[in-house]
Amino acid sequence: MAAGGSTQQRRREMAAASAAAISGAGCCRLSKIGATRRPPPARVRVAVRLRPFVHGTAGASDPPCVRGMDSCSLEIANWRNHQETLKYQFDAFYGERSTQQDIYAGSVQPILRHLLEGQNASVLAYGPTGAGKTHTMLGSPEQPGVIPRALMDLLQLTREEGAEGRPWALSVTMSYLEIYQEKVLDLLDPASGDLVIREDCRGNILIPGLTQKPITSFADFERHFLPASRNRTVGATRLNQRSSRSHAVLLVKVDQRERLAPFRQREGKLYLIDLAGSEDNRRTGNKGLRLKESGAINTSLFVLGKVVDALNQGLPRVPYRDSKLTRLLQDSLGGSAHSILIANIAPERRFYLDTVSALNFAARSKEVINRPFTNESLQPHVLGPVKLSQKELLGPPEAKRARGPEEEEIGSPEPMAAPASASQKLSPLQKLSSMDPAMLERLLSLDRLLASQGSQGAPLLSTPKRERMVLMKTVEEKDLEIERLKTKQKELEAKMLAQKAEEKENHCPTMLRPLSHRTVTGAKPLKKAVVMPLQLIQEQAASPNAEIHILKNKGRKRKLESLDALEPEEKAEDCWELQISPELLAHGRQKILDLLNEGSARDLRSLQRIGPKKAQLIVGWRELHGPFSQVEDLERVEGITGKQMESFLKANILGLAAGQRCGAS
Ligand code: ADP
Numbered sequence: 001m002a003a004g005g006s007t008q009q010r011r012r013e014m015a016a017a018s019a020a021a022i023s024g025a026g027c028c029r030l031s032k033i034g035a036t037r038r039p040p041p042a043r044v045r046v047a048v049r050l051r052p053f054v055h056g057t058a059g060a061s062d063p064p065c066v067r068g069m070d071s072c073s074l075e076i077a078n079w080r081n082h083q084e085t086l087k088y089q090f091d092a093f094y095g096e097r098s099t100q101q102d103i104y105a106g107s108v109q110p111i112l113r114h115l116l117e118g119q120n121a122s123v124l125a126y127g128p129t130g131a132g133k134t135h136t137m138l139g140s141p142e143q144p145g146v147i148p149r150a151l152m153d154l155l156q157l158t159r160e161e162g163a164e165g166r167p168w169a170l171s172v173t174m175s176y177l178e179i180y181q182e183k184v185l186d187l188l189d190p191a192s193g194d195l196v197i198r199e200d201c202r203g204n205i206l207i208p209g210l211t212q213k214p215i216t217s218f219a220d221f222e223r224h225f226l227p228a229s230r231n232r233t234v235g236a237t238r239l240n241q242r243s244s245r246s247h248a249v250l251l252v253k254v255d256q257r258e259r260l261a262p263f264r265q266r267e268g269k270l271y272l273i274d275l276a277g278s279e280d281n282r283r284t285g286n287k288g289l290r291l292k293e294s295g296a297i298n299t300s301l302f303v304l305g306k307v308v309d310a311l312n313q314g315l316p317r318v319p320y321r322d323s324k325l326t327r328l329l330q331d332s333l334g335g336s337a338h339s340i341l342i343a344n345i346a347p348e349r350r351f352y353l354d355t356v357s358a359l360n361f362a363a364r365s366k367e368v369i370n371r372p373f374t375n376e377s378l379q380p381h382v383l384g385p386v387k388l389s390q391k392e393l394l395g396p397p398e399a400k401r402a403r404g405p406e407e408e409e410i411g412s413p414e415p416m417a418a419p420a421s422a423s424q425k426l427s428p429l430q431k432l433s434s435m436d437p438a439m440l441e442r443l444l445s446l447d448r449l450l451a452s453q454g455s456q457g458a459p460l461l462s463t464p465k466r467e468r469m470v471l472m473k474t475v476e477e478k479d480l481e482i483e484r485l486k487t488k489q490k491e492l493e494a495k496m497l498a499q500k501a502e503e504k505e506n507h508c509p510t511m512l513r514p515l516s517h518r519t520v521t522g523a524k525p526l527k528k529a530v531v532m533p534l535q536l537i538q539e540q541a542a543s544p545n546a547e548i549h550i551l552k553n554k555g556r557k558r559k560l561e562s563l564d565a566l567e568p569e570e571k572a573e574d575c576w577e578l579q580i581s582p583e584l585l586a587h588g589r590q591k592i593l594d595l596l597n598e599g600s601a602r603d604l605r606s607l608q609r610i611g612p613k614k615a616q617l618i619v620g621w622r623e624l625h626g627p628f629s630q631v632e633d634l635e636r637v638e639g640i641t642g643k644q645m646e647s648f649l650k651a652n653i654l655g656l657a658a659g660q661r662c663g664a665s
């Protein structure tokens with residue numbers, strides 16, 4: 001009872017802290033299982049921390065170029081006009097004298113309670129190298145930072161909440177990874193190599209094969225975390241700038257299982273991220289020309305900026321997939337998490353430009369809206385005897401390593417109904433690992449339902465009323481989810497068609513040249529050429545085993561299928577076809593890149609959507625910054641927006657790919 005009493009008090013404290021810190025933004029209410037209602041929004045919180053001068057370093061005796069005004073705002077000298085200062089306002093500002101406890105209690109502790117509600121949370125430390133990110137996140141034994149404090153509190157809280165006699169059993173696991181040069185490296189198992197990032201049908205981001213260590217005490221945490229951190233530090237010293245160019249991501253999962261009916265389970269994920277240094281490497285190294293060769297561009301950080309901009313502008317395409325970090329953060333930025341960004345800045349003048357750029361990034365991030373929701377489902381033994389691990393869901397190629405005994409523990413903190421025939425039952429489903437995730441999930445639900453009927457020896461309708469209702473609701477919600485996906489797909493298709501029609505009007509014959517072997521008839525011009533979504537094209541190009549796909553339309557129904565799956569009679573039907581091989585696409589991209597880097601203004605004007613003004617802008621940018629490393633860099637040219645860049649790519653990649661095809665045949 002004592003534990004229960006202190007838990008209540010602790011919860012009240014956390015709730016009070018949260019209410020104080022989260023002004024205006026929608027406080028999170030628990031949603032129902034797989035709620036179909038739109039979850040309430042929660043803006044990304046942004047705090048800025050100014051570190052003190054570090055004695056003995058360059059510029060330590062200069063006057064500061066930035067200073068705090070109050071607990072939310074600061075000002076920095078304006079390099080354009082020395083009479084003025086630039087003022088910024090954030091959710092919190094922590095000055096030179098702020099302590100580790102101030103930052104933790106003010107900005108981090110309030111979001112931890114959401115983990116016990118099955119919601120996700122993330123803390124990101126941003127800023128130039130040397131501005132105090134690692135100090136804020138990790139700290140030192142004398143001044144522990146956010147990570148040890150959060151772990152200490154979270155473990156204490158889960159022990160209390162999960163104590164015997166409480167309604168939920170709780171377990172905590174940790175994973176620790178590093179993203180270095182677009183490789184995801186498991187710091188708890190450095191030998192495992194680059195890991196893949198996946199998304200399940202609910203939009204959860206997963207890393208199959210990533211080590212998860214169960215932890216029940218802070219000593220457990222340190223036992224795993226300290227050697228892994230040391231690995232990273234040793235690497236940093238040896239490789240000099242490695243740590244400033246890599247992102248360190250600590251993932252803590254809180255798994256909850258209800259002890260009594262309806263036996264719900266929840267999972268909350270906490271990401272604690274020490275980001276790579278945000279300084280502009282173009283300014284600091286290699287005269288700004290050999291960016292790609294020197295590896296000075298940190299793709300993930302660059303894309304993070306683009307993701308934040310796309311979210312702010314409400315663009316239909318958010319480029320999460322363009323980097324590992326943003327893919328990992330997909331459910332944390334503009335996704336399902338409560339997020340806090342701590343921008344770390346330094347007072348010295350030599351940091352001035354990086355400080356301004358970090359403050360601008362922080363100001364843009366403030367506008368991003370997340371929609372946190374409760375990640376809740378029924379425990380597998382309620383639905384049936386089949387327990388599906390992440391590895392099993394994704395099939396053998398995704399599961400890089402066999403699970404160790406520790407990882408087995410993760411999934412089953414409490415004894416469950418024995419999955420005696422699980423492997424036999426799963427075998428046909430494993431083959432479907434490449435299926436549409438929504439469909440796969442639906443099949444799995446049905447499978448579980450059937451299994452539960454079989455194992456209990458009773459039909460669905462004779463199960464106790466409450467459980468039955470829950471089961472029915474789950475199925476109903478799955479249907480709704482599938483409907484929602486279908487509507488979304490239809491919308492996308494309508495958009496593509498409208499775009500295509502518009503491009504037709506603009507006379508883009510190269511782009512619309514049909515790649516199909518069929519002859520174009522004048523009567524049905526719109527049915528012959530299909531514009532594929534750029535993302536799909538990129539995915540196909542990126543996938544080494546990508547097969548040729550056919551996008552077909554039968555009346556109002558359209559499917560994306562593998563060539564092999566087509567029945568002969570279906571082939572004969574009047575349908576749209578588009579065949580593009582990844583090689584052709586890659587070739588198209590390369591051609592554009594070559595033109596961007598080597599073409600004269602006149603050459604550039606031969607591309608679709610590039611007029612004399614844009615051609616000049618591109619040439620000017622190239623002279624100033626050196627060659628483009630990828631076609632998407634076009635967006636960095638002042639005067640060319642992300643949207644324009646995308647429509648430029650759509651208009652030209654297909655055209656050049658088609659040109660290549662014709663030339664080759
Ligand atoms: P980053 O991780 O951003 O590169 P660090 O955390 O390593 O920066 O900080 C650089 C130096 O500044 C370190 O010596 C660190 O101890 C010191 N430092 C950073 N923030 C503070 C602070 N708030 N108070 C005292 N020293 C700090």
Ligand code: MG
Binds near residue numbers: 130133134135243
């Ligand atoms: Mg650091």
